[in-house]
Amino acid sequence: MAIAEVTIIPIGTASTSLSHYVAHMQRVLAQQEGISYELTSMSTIIEGPLERVLEVIRVLHESTFEAGAARVSTSIKIDDRRDREASSQQKLQSVQAKLSQSLDN
Known part of the structure; x- marks a missing residue:
């Protein structure tokens, strides 16, 4: 499963x-x-x-033009982990678990 962070910026509004x-x-x-x-x-x-995430990003990019933008800038960061299942929530939980550990560890 891929995790993508997407920022779509309409320009010329x-x-x-x-x-x-x-x-x-x-x-x-x-x-x-x-x-x-x-x-x-x-x-x-x-x-x-x-594949689906990339399709959805394309749909979002195009829909911004349909919503009236004259120019669109899209930035994408993708975390595609294939050694095990991952999710955005799991990544946050992993950091939270490490924050709760003693500083001695």
Whole structure:
């Protein structure tokens, strides 16, 4: 399963506010099958099979044009671990477990 962090930035809009575009992309994500996703304050995390995640990112990129952007910049970070199952939540739990360990370990 791949974990992707995606930031899609509409450029050439009439406003400095982007929340309209973010809300639109979240609606588009809600219609996508075969993935899970989480909105963060600075990006969206998408999890699923790599091929599907990449398809969904393309759909999001295109939907931003459909929402009125004249130019779109998309940044993607992908963590594709194949030695064992991983998720965004599991990664956070792993760090939390290490934070709770004594400093002596």
